[in-house]
Amino acid sequence: MTAPHKGVQAPANAPSPPVGESLENGILTLAMQRPERKNSLSEEMLAGLQASLEEAAANPEVKVVVIRSTGNVFCAGHDLKEMTAARAHDDRGRAYYAEMMGRCSTLMQTVVRLPKPVVAVVEGLATAAGAQLVASCDLAIATDTATFCTPGVNIGLFCSTPMVALSRNVSRKQAMEMLLTGETIDASTAKEFGLINRIVPKDYLEPVVKKYAETIASKSPLTVKIGKEAFYNQAEMSLSDAYDYCANVMVENMLARDAEEGINAFLQKRKPEWTGE
Structure with missing residues (x-):
């Protein structure tokens, strides 16, 4: 091991x-x-x-x-x-x-x-x-x-x-x-x-x-990185600040190539191919 x-x-x-x-x-x-x-x-x-x-x-x-x-x-x-x-x-x-x-x-x-x-x-x-x-x-x-x-x-x-x-x-x-x-x-x-x-x-x-x-x-490494960082950051914020912050995170995440690929793969009923971008 x-x-x-x-x-x-x-x-x-x-x-x-x-x-x-x-x-x-x-x-x-x-x-x-x-x-x-x-x-x-x-x-x-x-x-x-x-x-x-x-x-x-x-x-x-x-x-x-x-x-x-x-x-x-x-x-x-x-x-x-x-x-x-x-x-x-x-x-x-x-x-x-x-x-x-x-x-x-x-x-x-x-x-x-x-x-x-x-x-x-x-x-x-x-x-x-x-x-x-x-x-x-x-x-x-x-x-x-x-x-x-x-x-x-x-x-x-x-x-x-x-x-x-x-x-x-x-x-x-x-x-x-x-x-x-x-x-x-x-x-x-x-x-x-x-x-x-x-x-x-x-x-x-x-x-x-x-x-x-x-x-x-098996998940997109970029998506996991974004999500983990956001999780711990928002946990230290007020409710309002957390929503504002996470909304911005999701906007940036939506613009990532892996999000585009993942959504397209879901709609096309196929397995996504992650690039980490």
Whole structure:
């Protein structure tokens, strides 16, 4: 499923990169592969994901990005061992913490602003910034054994940055329930809250993910890019401003070659041929 980062063949004795990559039929799979560290968002993991997503944004062959993990933990959030080690610095880690929180926030915004849909595939636990990553993705598919939590309050560190993504996915009451109690919720509750889209038995996970990704990859890449950008932009606007903005977006979209082709194909009862223009 995975390949060395950037497609470079690593020596046999070299450690695997933090993020494995595989591109097939327009679907780029990014696999966090540090199960021994619970796929935490360490310095190397943040750098690996950021680089992979930036490359995906610029690669016209990529239509959809799937983020998943190896091992039984999707992502355990920030690497607390790295964070604790920084307390030995003269400033008690202030500069390091600011840098790491900034890098994590940049990653989450990169996911949201990526001109390609991003799908999280969750097996196991997604906690703290790991739950934040799930919430930041456009879609999320989880196994029936997946669990989620924002447990910072339990260790004296409120999940304030995960709160940003969480509160934009679930209702305020549900977000505060997770943030204030720090308790773990199961996949069924996560779906009820709106944090994930689908719950799938492990044996059916791969075909379901493939179907989702292939369905999205079959659409006009230009149309999907326009739609994703508009979705997140209008969500931050007032009702009136959102309608004005989206009306203009639809005008520009109607003038695109892919819209002309898609409408003609529909009227002529044939399959459209997308050019991305």
